[in-house]
Amino acid sequence: MSDVPWGEARRLARAAVAPGELITVRLGEALGCTAADDLLALGPVPHAVTSAMDGWAVAGAGPWLVDESDGPLEPGRARAIVTGGVPPEGTAAVLPTERGEVSGDRLHGEAPPPGWHLRPAGEEAAPGDVIVTAGSVLTPARLAVLATTGHDQVAVRRAPLVHLLVTGDELVASGVPQPGQVRDVMTPMLPPLLTALGVRIAHVDRVPDDPRAVARAAEAGDVDLVISAGGTGRSSADPIDGAWAALDADVRFRGVDMRPGHPVSLAVLPDGRPWLALPGNPLAAVMTTLSLVPALVAGHTGGVPADPAIAIAAATFAGRAGTTLVPAIHTPAGVVPAGTSRPHMLRGLADAEVVAIVPDGGIEPGSPVGVLPRVW
Ligand SMILES: Nc1nc2c(c(=O)[nH]1)N[C@H]1C(S)=C(S)[C@@H](COP(=O)(O)OP(=O)(O)OC[C@H]3O[C@@H](n4cnc5c(N)ncnc54)[C@H](O)[C@@H]3O)O[C@H]1N2
């Protein structure tokens, strides 16, 4: 099986995941879920004409007689109003508190232009406007928009539950590693990184480099996705191939034409759960996570993985064959490589603000380049 192109790997990843269960949740429980349908405004926002200022609703020319009644406002009259208040019928404009002065029973001030500080009904949304499109992740601002337009509950799909397996007999969890040992960076780094990309971490397990142990660990756990780190190679110490063979997994790709990270592979277990196998080199694990996890999440939630943003290169980004992912930083002239970014190194990534997606042949200064936003 030869390496698949980067874009094709993202399509295959999205297609490998069946949509998750459709549920209805109250707004307070919907954060991070994905809207299953287009959501429409249930009423106009604002619901009526409202005042944008504390002050007085006025009608006709001033000075105005300050009126404390409830009925329509007659010309030559003013009535106190607060921000968001519904002005009485007949209001021509709102005079803010700081623009008027009351002496006796009269309000003095410059006549406001008609409609001043009056918000029209439905200015933000008319009933039936699509306010959140199907497939959108429900962020705090989207939940607020749903609340203002009258929603109490929404039909959603939850973020996928993930079982993370970290392989590597050489790994140690604390202290300065001795020769032959490697400090485990995946266990502290991947769960928050994956969470930022829209998954829920159900379990994190360190497993030995033994195909049967890895297969057993992957079978346990009621989750939507399995993600493993390490062991994708072909040596006897690499357990992923053996675990997939033992579980009769359907391999969708074995390797992607990307650097770093070309050994990344994807299979689907007989019970339908996809398993993304990240390579063990730490920067390769992050670059493959950034490349493919959003596509898996989109498959589960019915969303669409965001396209890379576009930045301008302010330096040469050397491209190897296929797609090269390069940690980069912003400068006033554009993005430049972050440095110290070999596949086994994380210092460049730690300082990076974006990851540049460099096509075959590289990018010259002044050219646009796709970038992925920081979640690391
Ligand atoms: N003969 C070949 N050897 C290698 C190839 C190849 O094509 N042919 N590809 C290289 C590339 S590229 C990568 S990436 C790695 C992929 O290796 P594995 O997925 O099998 O990962 P490991 O062998 O388990 O680990 C590789 C490297 O990363 C360190 N590692 C692993 N897990 C962790 C962790 N949790 N924290 C910190 N460091 C970790 C591990 O100790 C190894 O040094 O294969 C290359 N070799």
Ligand code: MOO
């Ligand atoms: O995927 Mo590997 O990083 O190119 O070390």
